[in-house]
Amino acid sequence: MLPTTQEITNTHDLPRVLGASHATAIVVGTIIGSGIFLVPHEMVRAVGSSGLVYLAWIAGGLLSLFGAMTYAELSAMMPYAGGEYVYIRNAYGDMPAFLYMWTWFSVAKPASVASVTSGLARTMAIFGPFAWLEQPVFHHSRALYWSQFFAIAATWLITGLNYLGIKKAGDFQLVFTWLKAVLIVVIAGFCFGSHTGTLVNFKTTFTGAQGGFGGFMVAMIAVLWAYDGWNDLTMVAGEVKRPERSLPIALIAGIFIVGALYMATNAAIQYILPAAQIANSPRPAVAAMAVVSGHTGAVLVSAAMALSIFVALNGTIMSGARIPFAAARDRLFFQRMAHVHPRFQSPSTSLIVQALLSTLLLLVVGRFQQLFELAIFSEWLFYMITATTIFFYRKRQPHALRPYRVWGYPVLPALFVAASALLLYFSYVENLRNSLIGTAIILAGIPLFFAIRRRYEQSQRTEQKI
Numbered sequence: 001m002l003p004t005t006q007e008i009t010n011t012h013d014l015p016r017v018l019g020a021s022h023a024t025a026i027v028v029g030t031i032i033g034s035g036i037f038l039v040p041h042e043m044v045r046a047v048g049s050s051g052l053v054y055l056a057w058i059a060g061g062l063l064s065l066f067g068a069m070t071y072a073e074l075s076a077m078m079p080y081a082g083g084e085y086v087y088i089r090n091a092y093g094d095m096p097a098f099l100y101m102w103t104w105f106s107v108a109k110p111a112s113v114a115s116v117t118s119g120l121a122r123t124m125a126i127f128g129p130f131a132w133l134e135q136p137v138f139h140h141s142r143a144l145y146w147s148q149f150f151a152i153a154a155t156w157l158i159t160g161l162n163y164l165g166i167k168k169a170g171d172f173q174l175v176f177t178w179l180k181a182v183l184i185v186v187i188a189g190f191c192f193g194s195h196t197g198t199l200v201n202f203k204t205t206f207t208g209a210q211g212g213f214g215g216f217m218v219a220m221i222a223v224l225w226a227y228d229g230w231n232d233l234t235m236v237a238g239e240v241k242r243p244e245r246s247l248p249i250a251l252i253a254g255i256f257i258v259g260a261l262y263m264a265t266n267a268a269i270q271y272i273l274p275a276a277q278i279a280n281s282p283r284p285a286v287a288a289m290a291v292v293s294g295h296t297g298a299v300l301v302s303a304a305m306a307l308s309i310f311v312a313l314n315g316t317i318m319s320g321a322r323i324p325f326a327a328a329r330d331r332l333f334f335q336r337m338a339h340v341h342p343r344f345q346s347p348s349t350s351l352i353v354q355a356l357l358s359t360l361l362l363l364v365v366g367r368f369q370q371l372f373e374l375a376i377f378s379e380w381l382f383y384m385i386t387a388t389t390i391f392f393y394r395k396r397q398p399h400a401l402r403p404y405r406v407w408g409y410p411v412l413p414a415l416f417v418a419a420s421a422l423l424l425y426f427s428y429v430e431n432l433r434n435s436l437i438g439t440a441i442i443l444a445g446i447p448l449f450f451a452i453r454r455r456y457e458q459s460q461r462t463e464q465k466i
Contacts (some may be wrong), residue, residue, distance in 0.1 A: 013081060016238070026233045027233050027417060028254045029315050030315030032180065036184070036262050036265050036266070037284075037305050040270075043219040044275050046209060049204070060220055064224065067231070067261075067417075070416055071386070073248075074087045074234070081322045082101075083101055085104075088385060089332075091392040098333075099446070101332065102449075103378045105324045109354060113358040121154075122134075155313075155355050163344060165344040165346050182262070183307065183308075184261050187300065191289070194293075203386065214332050220245050221414075230255060232316065232320075238326075272291050272338065326348075331456050333452065384417055
């Protein structure tokens with residue numbers, strides 16, 4: 001019988017050094033990447049009108065809030081490194097938890113890191129001095145681009161920061177998250193203060209929109225992708241001080257802060273640009289600021305995008321390394337992954353392996369859209385599974401200490417689970433090839449699970465004989 005998370009965490013956990021402000025910055029900074037600057041384009045093309053765009057923003061924000069509230073109860077009950085892995089293991093057992101860890105370790109997190117860094121390279125290429133990033137490394141080959149090497153360098157730079165300890169990475173997250181929030185407010189202020197804007201734009205429509213329920217679901221996927229990342233805080237829960245208080249505050253307050261910034265930015269873009277122009281602008285925030293203040297405005301938005309992506313990268317790398325660390329700590333993965341650096345108190349081996357896998361993906365896959373599609377299916381599958389554990393704990397452990405209880409139980413968690421299932425279906429259908437690849441990778445973890453468990457049981461029998 002393998003030991004439980006609670007039995008092991010006391011001797012193998014990481015130091016609790018992050019305050020509530022750090023935790024909130026992890027939520028806000030990891031969620032706000034490039035999405036808010038890009039998805040208004042996809043949303044208008046999907047639904048065609050401002051009213052439906054805002055309906056999608058509100059619905060997506062509420063669903064993310066319901067998910068964050070559900071996770072807040074779970075994380076306050078079980079404030080351990082690994083987050084979702086811990087909730088799944090304690091509710092459903094070793095194999096489902098291992099498959100979650102395996103999927104995140106082998107694909108989802110490395111693909112997320114790789115997609116964020118390749119998005120950063122694509123954004124940096126907007127600036128004239130960095131235009132070379134879009135060029136191939138070899139003139140006669142299109143296999144490798146300089147952007148891939150830039151993305152790899154960014155991956156290792158932030159991995160190095162996290163290697164030096166989560167306090168340093170947390171301080172970085174705190175300072176630069178609020179800096180990018182200020183930049184977003186400044187950009188919105190410039191747009192609303194411009195004489196070129198008009199409220200008439202909110203009544204315009206894009207006649208070429210997909211429309212219907214399918215179009216609205218496409219817009220919802222874009223919104224929920226923009227909100228994605230709030231769950232990352234739970235993965236570093238073992239390093240948050242006063243987790244019973246800090247985790248619920250950070251998760252819920254973080255979603256409200258992000259929602260306010262997103263709605264303000266979307267409104268600012270629509271105040272400047274009519275629906276048809278937003279639909280035909282791949283970077284509508286850049287286009288809006290170019291109208292307001294010319295080249296200088298476009299540069300400001302591009303700089304805000306680059307900073308925003310860079311901060312999101314820190315949160316992604318920070319959280320991803322805790323999942324294999326937690327599984328190894330529970331003896332469900334290779335023991336070396338549970339190594340804690342004696343000086344920096346970071347999961348150093350897990351961080352290095354994650355960076356290596358991300359580097360491999362950047363070299364083999366390289367392009368942003370492919371990396372994004374590779375991660376999206378597995379993420380929504382496990383969001384849904386994790387959220388269902390709250391029903392297990394409420395039924396099987398009704399008297400357990402719950403510092404925070406999700407408001408509206410069981411309706412709000414059930415809505416999040418149902419929405420996750422619906423989004424999972426649409427993402428599976430829309431990206432069938434990559435979803436099938438993701439399914440195959442998840443199932444490939446089953447024989448590995450049995451091999452690792454046999455190895456552990458054999459080592460236990462050997463120790464008993466000695």
